Amino acid sequence: DQQVKQNSPSLSVQEGRISILNCDYTNSMFDYFLWYKKYPAEGPTFLISISSIKDKNEDGRFTVFLNKSAKHLSLHIVPSQPGDSAVYFCAAWTGGSQGNLIFGKGTKLSVKP
Amino acid sequence: EAGVTQFPSHSVIEKGQTVTLRCDPISGHDNLYWYRRVMGKEIKFLLHFVKESKQDESGMPNNRFLAERTGGTYSTLKVQPAELEDSGVYFCASSQAWGRTGELFFGEGSRLTVL
Numbered sequence: 001d002q003q004v005k006q007n008s009p010s011l012s013v014q015e016g017r018i019s020i021l022n023c024d025y026t027n028s029m030f031d032y033f034l035w036y037k038k039y040p041a042e043g044p045t046f047l048i049s050i051s052s053i054k055d056k057n058e059d060g061r062f063t064v065f066l067n068k069s070a071k072h073l074s075l076h077i078v079p080s081q082p083g084d085s086a087v088y089f090c091a092a093w094t095g096g097s098q099g100n101l102i103f104g105k106g107t108k109l110s111v112k113p
Numbered sequence: 114e115a116g117v118t119q120f121p122s123h124s125v126i127e128k129g130q131t132v133t134l135r136c137d138p139i140s141g142h143d144n145l146y147w148y149r150r151v152m153g154k155e156i157k158f159l160l161h162f163v164k165e166s167k168q169d170e171s172g173m174p175n176n177r178f179l180a181e182r183t184g185g186t187y188s189t190l191k192v193q194p195a196e197l198e199d200s201g202v203y204f205c206a207s208s209q210a211w212g213r214t215g216e217l218f219f220g221e222g223s224r225l226t227v228l
Contacts, residue, residue, distance in 0.1 A: 043204055046217070099211070100146065103157070
């Protein structure tokens with residue numbers, strides 16, 4: 001059963017508008033979340049992260065929001081640019097003595113000029 | 114500084130054959146991870162090395178998969194014998210620190226196609 005869910009496989013946005021990518025998780029023990037961006041034929045690259053002690057983290061055009069009670073996080077990209085077109089993966093750090101990252105299925109973002 | 118490098122970038126083999134994937138982590142990174150992505154699905158954890166020791170191999174699908182990291186430098190992932198469901202992209206990642214503060218740096222992946 002998936003512990004990190006990205007229910008939208010794709011999203012299309014006009015250049016200059018806001019892109020909102022959503023992610024839900026099931027395990028309330030997760031306390032650190034990351035977003036990775038992946039271009040075709042490349043490996044995922046780290047984009048932004050958030051700890052559960054915060055509800056927002058901002059880095060330039062990218063902001064991640066965390067709603068712990070709803071077990072939901074979202075990535076906002078404002079303004080969206082064509083170069084942002086990629087697959088975005090939400091990931092959660094499992095913690096504990098054998099921690100590793102659990103990824104969602106990804107959302108393919110297309111930003112149209 | 115060189116990033117995580119993986120070889121081969123693409124391998125096409127027949128069912129029952131053997132394939133060995135190699136990963137060279139970023140120099141000085143003690144933590145090395147293998148992940149796999151099957152078409153359209155999530156990137157799934159396979160295992161984690163700290164130096165040459167297997168810290169966590171709970172994600173390895175079955176005993177047809179063997180990972181090694183002799184000397185704590187590069188790692189190999191061998192699939193023997195390969196089955197159709199092993200097709201996918203195998204990613205290697207490395208990090209200096211372990212834990213939630215340790216950002217993972219991924220390689221470009223090795224695409225495996227089993228016919």
